[in-house]
Amino acid sequence: MIKKKKTPEATIPTSSMADIAFLLLIFFLVATTIDVDSGIGMTLPEFVEDIETVEVPKDRMAALLINETSDVLLDGQPISLFQITATLKPRIQSKIDLPKNKKLIVSIKTDRKTVYNAYISALDQVKEAFFEVRDEYSNSKYGKKFSDLDDEQKTEIKEAVPIIISIAEPEKIK
Amino acid sequence: MKFEKKRSSTKQEISTASMPDIIFMLLLFFMVTTTLREVEVLVNYSLPEAEAIEKIENKRLISYIWVGKEAKIQINDSLVKMDEIQNIMYGKRQALPNVIVSLRIDKSTDMGFVTDIQQELRKAYCLRINYSANIKI
Numbered sequence: 001m002i003k004k005k006k007t008p009e010a011t012i013p014t015s016s017m018a019d020i021a022f023l024l025l026i027f028f029l030v031a032t033t034i035d036v037d038s039g040i041g042m043t044l045p046e047f048v049e050d051i052e053t054v055e056v057p058k059d060r061m062a063a064l065l066i067n068e069t070s071d072v073l074l075d076g077q078p079i080s081l082f083q084i085t086a087t088l089k090p091r092i093q094s095k096i097d098l099p100k101n102k103k104l105i106v107s108i109k110t111d112r113k114t115v116y117n118a119y120i121s122a123l124d125q126v127k128e129a130f131f132e133v134r135d136e137y138s139n140s141k142y143g144k145k146f147s148d149l150d151d152e153q154k155t156e157i158k159e160a161v162p163i164i165i166s167i168a169e170p171e172k173i174k
Numbered sequence: 175m176k177f178e179k180k181r182s183s184t185k186q187e188i189s190t191a192s193m194p195d196i197i198f199m200l201l202l203f204f205m206v207t208t209t210l211r212e213v214e215v216l217v218n219y220s221l222p223e224a225e226a227i228e229k230i231e232n233k234r235l236i237s238y239i240w241v242g243k244e245a246k247i248q249i250n251d252s253l254v255k256m257d258e259i260q261n262i263m264y265g266k267r268q269a270l271p272n273v274i275v276s277l278r279i280d281k282s283t284d285m286g287f288v289t290d291i292q293q294e295l296r297k298a299y300c301l302r303i304n305y306s307a308n309i310k311i
Contacts, residue, residue, distance in 0.1 A: 014194070028208055032204055037233065037236060038229045039224070041228050042304070046296065115281070116280070
């Protein structure tokens, strides 16, 4: 009888497993786009057919007008786009202690021909003003930045410094 | 007197047996965090830049609208017309009541066009929007 050759133990070599895993890893590393969606958040008003107009006292409003050449008017005064934050900040701060219905409203109005970029820059400046005021207020109250506060404190600051931005519809070009 | 150096009897090697496991852990992490781009963007756009930027906390709530140069609008996988937006977005809102609409609009677009889109969104009750912007460095 012919003796059978003794077969070696049948094992899958695992030494290359790390390499395979590495390859996969590199594929996913390259394919991953951890793109955080960031941007300027807004809430649009509900759509209503007939708009009822509410009179708002003049000192409560900050009206921003941006025209098609990116010139900015703040309450009738021409200012540069980058001054918006600095101009709005004291006005927001002066209204911190006032009741809820007396806080500053920033209204942004554009022309139909205004470039989107200019609008975003202006909106950015306005938001920046609100954020800076929030930060300073929370710093003076709790000694922390707004983003480091807990939820309860956050809502308190949010109530003191609400971000009210109204986007006015652009006028039709004459 | 001669001192004999004491040598440890164990081998001095880091065991590589657990390496695949570690790599697999990393791999799993990346596989889970990866969101492969599902939609092909058909419009050509470059986002504006801004500083006061917030991150959107929940990615699942986001629905995108792209607006490229030459005033093209894209929702999902296809280019749409202005008067179709309302229906599409209303459908989306019914599927996801608190949807956030991320507007990825080219920076040279006219505001009139943007406003028209916003009006459509308001009619579709998609009120939470986000103007997508890159961080200014």
